[in-house]
Amino acid sequence: MIALNLRPTIELTDEAFEQLCRSNPELRLERSAQGELIAMAPAGSESSRQNLSLSSQLWHWNQQTKLGVAFDSSAGFRLPNGAIRSPDAAWIEKSRWQRLTPEQRRRFAPICPDFVLELKSPTDDLAALQAKMQEYVDNGAQLGWLVDPEMRQVYCYRSGQAVQVFEHPPCLSGEPLLPNFVMDFTLIWD
Template sequence: MITTTAAKKRSSTLLIYPPEPLEIDFGNLLKPMDDDDFFYFCQRHRDLRIEMDQFGEITIMSPTGSETGGINFELSADFAIWARADGTGKGFDSSTGFILPNGAKRSPDLSWIKLEKWLAVPADLRKKFAPICPDFVVEIRSESDSLKNLQAKMEEYIENGAALGWLIDVQDKKVYIYQQNSKVQELENPSEISGEPLLLGFVLQMKNFFG
């Protein structure tokens, strides 16, 4: 964990994974970040994935490894084909930030929102981090990710309104499926996973993920 004087003045903790020296521009912030402050902070550091939990703790993640990036690409490509044909919602990539109802700022590896729900968000708020929880979220566990932390994040999505969440653990060849009012389903090396009933007709073939 790395803390800075600027971070202390803002009463926030700065966590950097992996722990490497980074130049972070906090600007003139001497107070906890509000939603706009956090958005512009992220814009100043576009090469990093930055999240903030509901308590104001900031986590900065380095770019993914090549293997994880390739897996994310395959997932996004397969899902984009389905989403475009389906037309009932809008999909988002891993660089998209959302403000959840509990105040946390999260960037899932992939997400999708029902179209009518997305269009209900005022246009000006859509240009920043939209104050909305996606209906469907996916997180892919990379080599540096803590499974426990990712599981907590998935629980947070469900608690804040997500209807379906997939945690894809490439290392252990497992998929954890999260749904409203249901126990977490753990699948061992599945050949495919279905998004129904939320994502009608979407089935993800796992051969490109687990080999």
């Protein structure tokens, strides 16, 4: 990950950032609340496999419950603090998503997901991901999981609570936010 401070030379407005992303679809870009452009390395094959496993479990649960809308790592969200972030997986409760206009849904939706998941790849900095998870919570996320496959840990972020660290959990429950959702981590650890 590299963060570029473009100010005061370039103002990275929502429109300029969207154009930059459209012009460079092969890049994984985010914008910090301070207006920094953040470029991330593409995920390696193993990280991609792990992310698909986690994202598909969330998608499958949501298809069964129809309680909200699930997103993969290509979705960007404009958070209340002005950052545009792309979690590896996310979920938004249906009525919150439906309050957005069709135009807002087509762009970087101006909403913080209710649930976010980040998967640490070997090239990611743990402290930077922990700060990103806290940013999600500070901007309205109710639940967040930061998964570190190398250390076999899951950091659980809940609004208004201290971060919990789970060592090599076989699974975790998303209750009460995600009723009856249990993420199976055994495919990640193996």
